[in-house]
Amino acid sequence: xxxxxxTLTSTLGRKLSMSLTGLFLVSFLIVHLSGNFLLYKGDGGxxxxxxxxxxxxxxxxxxxxxxLLLGFGIHIWTASILTRMNSAARPIGYAVQKTHEKVSWFxxxxxxxGSIVLFFLIVHLINFWFPYHYQEMPxxxxxxxxxxxxxxxxxxxFHDEWWYSVLYLIALLLLGFHLQHGFASAFRTLGxxxxxxxxxxxxxxxxxxxxxxxxxxxxxxxxxxxxxx
Amino acid sequence: xxxxxxxxxxWRQPNTAAKGELKTYSxxxxxxxxxxxxxxxxxxxxxxxxGEDPVVFDHDCREGICGACSLVINGRPxxxxxxxxxxxxxxxxxxxxxxxxxxxxxKAFPVIKDLMVNRSAFDRIQHAGxxxxxxxxxxxxxxxxxxxxxxxxxxxxxxxxxxxxxxVAACKNASAMLFVSAKISQLAMLPQGQAExxxxxxxxxxxxxxxxxxxxxxxxxxxAECPKQISISNIARMNREYLGAKLSSNAV
Numbered sequence: 001x002x003x004x005x006x007t008l009t010s011t012l013g014r015k016l017s018m019s020l021t022g023l024f025l026v027s028f029l030i031v032h033l034s035g036n037f038l039l040y041k042g043d044g045g046x047x048x049x050x051x052x053x054x055x056x057x058x059x060x061x062x063x064x065x066x067x068l069l070l071g072f073g074i075h076i077w078t079a080s081i082l083t084r085m086n087s088a089a090r091p092i093g094y095a096v097q098k099t100h101e102k103v104s105w106f107x108x109x110x111x112x113x114g115s116i117v118l119f120f121l122i123v124h125l126i127n128f129w130f131p132y133h134y135q136e137m138p139x140x141x142x143x144x145x146x147x148x149x150x151x152x153x154x155x156x157x158f159h160d161e162w163w164y165s166v167l168y169l170i171a172l173l174l175l176g177f178h179l180q181h182g183f184a185s186a187f188r189t190l191g192x193x194x195x196x197x198x199x200x201x202x203x204x205x206x207x208x209x210x211x212x213x214x215x216x217x218x219x220x221x222x223x224x225x226x227x228x229x
Numbered sequence: 230x231x232x233x234x235x236x237x238x239x240w241r242q243p244n245t246a247a248k249g250e251l252k253t254y255s256x257x258x259x260x261x262x263x264x265x266x267x268x269x270x271x272x273x274x275x276x277x278x279x280g281e282d283p284v285v286f287d288h289d290c291r292e293g294i295c296g297a298c299s300l301v302i303n304g305r306p307x308x309x310x311x312x313x314x315x316x317x318x319x320x321x322x323x324x325x326x327x328x329x330x331x332x333x334x335x336k337a338f339p340v341i342k343d344l345m346v347n348r349s350a351f352d353r354i355q356h357a358g359x360x361x362x363x364x365x366x367x368x369x370x371x372x373x374x375x376x377x378x379x380x381x382x383x384x385x386x387x388x389x390x391x392x393x394x395x396x397v398a399a400c401k402n403a404s405a406m407l408f409v410s411a412k413i414s415q416l417a418m419l420p421q422g423q424a425e426x427x428x429x430x431x432x433x434x435x436x437x438x439x440x441x442x443x444x445x446x447x448x449x450x451x452x453a454e455c456p457k458q459i460s461i462s463n464i465a466r467m468n469r470e471y472l473g474a475k476l477s478s479n480a481v
Binding site for chain 1 (some may be wrong): 303304305331334335336399402406443448450453454461465466468469470481
């Protein structure tokens with residue numbers, strides 16, 4: 001086992017953890033966004049409530065939820081270790097530092113964008129995940145059976161809590177920049193670098209960094225302007 | 230020819246343990262054909278005439294090939310041009326400019342004095358595997374070992390790394406990965422490097438970590454500042470080499 005721990009605790013091993021968990025979390029975002037589009041079905045939230053019920057009761061999903069928790073945990077924990085290592089590698093900084101124009105600001109500040117997204121994530125869980133699992137929820141009947149009204153909660157929070165929607169949009173913007181650098185960077189860290197595919201990977205990274213946040217951003221906007229509770 | 234008067238803010242530090250500080254110097258009558266290091270020579274002559282301690286900085290060939298010169302000039306390693314400090318000329322500056330001159334900043338590169346840093350961490354990384362240890366005998370006949378032109382060129386490009394450390398100085402994490410990856414790559418791509426390929430990747434990366442360099446964030450600052458235009462594709466190759474070595478070598 002020593003070679004495994006040795007590999008995983010090296011700088012390259014830690015970057016590997018960042019890369020793999022990062023790409024895994026991207027796959028989660030895609031699934032999460034796809035499911036959330038059920039909000040737009042126009043059936044008063046029936047499909048979304050059934051989906052919420054499925055996601056919180058299905059055994060396989062609950063197992064995957066542990067995987068997701070681990071994915072976030074490893075990504076955040078490794079990031080904090082790397083950040084400390086990286087700042088320790090330069091104890092005395094420069095009096096003047098001029099970053100080359102080819103280097104993007106967000107690529108240098110992944111920790112900052114990530115931290116704000118993490119702050120949002122915690123607020124997000126407190127707002128939706130926590131009440132759904134651990135608090136009394138208003139119920140709705142769907143085909144004679146009672147279900148927790150997740151749709152109503154989403155509609156109410158996005159409609160009534162303007163500060164939450166603002167935080168949501170800010171976090172999405174930063175998530176976009178985080179993904180824009182992180183996606184292609186993850187492939188480089190895996191050693192996947194090839195003339196033919198680099199531009200394709202960067203292209204996909206650019207697309208998901210726009211499509212995913214934009215997709216999520218439609219939700220508060222929809223409930224804000226076009227939906228009455 | 231133009232002459233210029235400059236204000237220099239130079240990092241002065243008597244020894245490794247001492248606390249350093251930026252000191253201000255005025256210098257006049259600098260010829261714009263001078264190299265940056267010649268300007269520093271003029272400054273040091275002036276300081277010596279006044280009986281002051283001259284500014285210590287690294288330099289050797291002054292032809293851009295040895296990798297001895299360093300200096301972070303106005304926040305950029307080797308200054309505003311993508312070349313070595315010795316090949317930077319004063320025509321890149323204007324009369325009346327203030328120029329900040331600082332040493333490479335990294336825990337693994339402790340300041341010896343003023344602007345001179347100890348880069349023996351790079352030597353120790355090389356000692357950890359950046360060589361071919363078989364006895365090669367006398368030179369082979371040309372084409373005795375067939376190597377594709379593209380591969381030979383790529384390996385040569387990696388081999389042009391002069392080990393100056395600008396990549397470390399430019400990196401926000403003071404990471405040495407551009408250097409290490411170039412040194413791993415130049416041999417990994419060639420037949421002569423195959424026998425020790427795994428041992429090299431594992432050994433050099435382990436030594437790099439032990440020296441206290443940071444990790445890579447793929448910002449690309451290193452390749453943008455590298456005076457030899459070493460590409461960050463080398464870093465991706467190093468990642469492949471290292472993971473492949475870890476998964477396949479017999480070192481448990």
